[in-house]
Amino acid sequence: MGYQNVSFPENSLFLVTGGAGFIGSNLCEAILKMGYKVRCLDDLSTGKQTNIDMLMDNPNYEFIKGDIKDFDTCMKACDGVDYVLNQAAWGSVPQSIEMSLLYCANNIMGTLNMMEAARQNGLKKFVYASSSSVYGDEPNLPKKEGREGNLLPPYAVCKMCDEE
Numbered sequence: 001m002g003y004q005n006v007s008f009p010e011n012s013l014f015l016v017t018g019g020a021g022f023i024g025s026n027l028c029e030a031i032l033k034m035g036y037k038v039r040c041l042d043d044l045s046t047g048k049q050t051n052i053d054m055l056m057d058n059p060n061y062e063f064i065k066g067d068i069k070d071f072d073t074c075m076k077a078c079d080g081v082d083y084v085l086n087q088a089a090w091g092s093v094p095q096s097i098e099m100s101l102l103y104c105a106n107n108i109m110g111t112l113n114m115m116e117a118a119r120q121n122g123l124k125k126f127v128y129a130s131s132s133s134v135y136g137d138e139p140n141l142p143k144k145e146g147r148e149g150n151l152l153p154p155y156a157v158c159k160m161c162d163e164e
């Protein structure tokens, strides 16, 4: 079943964090095509304005430039929202080794802020973007939950921590 066949209540509002990024901007476009409303929260740290230029005039689209490390921003972004697709994160494995503290602050605390803001606002669902890096050095294919090896870079540790 394709995503086009999934339906939600009329006028549902989706919050896409990291919505100016590669995956998030495509999610925003798909949700708008399905006829629902989208709020995008992105600090444009790695995302691009050009990814969202074509969405800005859509009356069902709202862009908030903001940082998920800031809890108040997360609370405001969750106001009136039904579902969150939490894509906001930094995604470079080498950079996560060079800047491990900043990565933890962004990818762990940012996500926790979003989870807590979603909880306090009584949102219906929170969808989290993890990573295959959580399987670490486990060599077998296909990857299976419950068969993880040792976690490798800080990026993977952050993703696993958010999952837990």
Ligand SMILES: NC(=O)c1ccc[n+]([C@@H]2O[C@H](COP(=O)([O-])OP(=O)(O)OC[C@H]3O[C@@H](n4cnc5c(N)ncnc54)[C@H](O)[C@@H]3O)[C@@H](O)[C@H]2O)c1
Pocket (backbone or CB within 6 Å): 017, 018, 019, 020, 021, 022, 023, 024, 041, 042, 043, 044, 045, 046, 047, 048, 066, 067, 068, 069, 086, 087, 088, 089, 090, 091, 106, 110, 129, 130, 131, 132
């Ligand atoms: N692209 C992949 O192959 C892949 C694979 C596995 C997991 N993921 C995960 O999917 C998600 C999206 O990945 P992507 O490839 O679209 O990355 P991307 O870098 O294109 O998008 C991430 C977006 O998050 C935003 N962002 C980062 N920190 C933020 C913060 N503190 N506050 C607000 N916005 C912030 C960035 O500006 C960017 O627009 C990420 O969580 C990533 O870890 C991606």
